[in-house]
Amino acid sequence: MEHSFVPLNIAILTVSDTRTEETDKSGQFLVQRLTDAGHQLATKAIVVDDIYHIRAQISPWIAAPDVQIIITTGGTGITGRDGTPEAISVLLDKEIQGFGEAFRAISLTEIGTSSLQSRALSGVANGTYVFCLPGSTGACKTAWDNLIQQQLDHRTRPCNLVDLMPRLLER
Numbered sequence: 456m457e458h459s460f461v462p463l464n465i466a467i468l469t470v471s472d473t474r475t476e477e478t479d480k481s482g483q484f485l486v487q488r489l490t491d492a493g494h495q496l497a498t499k500a501i502v503v504d505d506i507y508h509i510r511a512q513i514s515p516w517i518a519a520p521d522v523q524i525i526i527t528t529g530g531t532g533i534t535g536r537d538g539t540p541e542a543i544s545v546l547l548d549k550e551i552q553g554f555g556e557a558f559r560a561i562s563l564t565e566i567g568t569s570s571l572q573s574r575a576l577s578g579v580a581n582g583t584y585v586f587c588l589p590g591s592t593g594a595c596k597t598a599w600d601n602l603i604q605q606q607l608d609h610r611t612r613p614c615n616l617v618d619l620m621p622r623l624l625e626r
Contacts, residue, residue, distance in 0.1 A: 461609040461617055463523045464497035465489050466516045470504050470529035470539050471590060481528040481592045488599045489526075494607065497522045504530045509542035517546060517580045523620065524607065525583060529590030531574045539587050540574045547578035547585065554586065554602065561601050562594070582623040584616055 467489075469482040479501060486496055498516070502508045509530070516522045530539030544550070554577035562570035575598065577586045584607075588598045609617040 458610045460493055463494045463607055463617070464521050465494050465524040465526060465607075466497045466522045467499040468509070468512055468516075468525065468527040469499075469501040469590075470509055470527055471501060472503050472536065474501055474529075476501065481588075481590055481595045484592050484595050485526055485528060485599065488595075488604070492604055492608070494524075504536045504538055506538040506542035509539060510546065513543065513546065513585070517583050517585070522583060525585045526603070527585070527587045528595055529588075531576075531587055531589045533572055533574070537574075540576055543585060543587050544576065544578075546580045548580055550576065550578040551584075557602055558588075558598055561597055565593070565597060579623055582620070 467482050467485050469479050471479070474482070482499060482501065486499060490496060500512055502512045509527075513525060513527075516525050527539055527543070530537045555575050558575045559570045559573055562573060573589050573594065575588055575594070577584065579585070586598065586603055588595050605611045606616045608615060
């Protein structure tokens with residue numbers, strides 16, 4: 456059976472203490488990639504790298520029925536200010552552990568052992584997929600081009616995340 460493309464509403468959050476809309480290359484990259492793929496930008500924001508600010512921005516998006524996917528960029532490293540995984544992980548109903556593992560495996564071929572410094576993660580919160588990516592444009596390219604784009608395409612076989620969306624809120 457042939458499947459057709461299903462456009463999704465995707466929110467982009469840049470986590471940074473220094474980026475502005477003009478200098479947010481990673482956020483701009485993700486917006487361009489998702490729209491080029493046929494998806495719609497639901498909303499975009501920039502917040503400082505603080506777990507409470509991140510949660511305050513993400514929580515309404517998780518609750519919004521018109522946001523199906525959230526992609527964050529930034530704050531996934533290991534420095535004292537990097538708090539995206541801590542902010543997001545407590546909001547997840549389920550973690551998609553294979554995403555972080557696959558991202559680091561692909562990154563290993565691109566940047567070598569520096570890939571171990573990434574704490575990229577993904578999961579589901581209230582039926583919304585959440586992807587947390589490093590802040591570099593290169594890392595966003597790696598994640599989108601090698602993992603996210605295919606999994607957000609209903610035509611990807613043998614399976615994709617879009618197929619599961621109607622069942623994410625099952626109890």
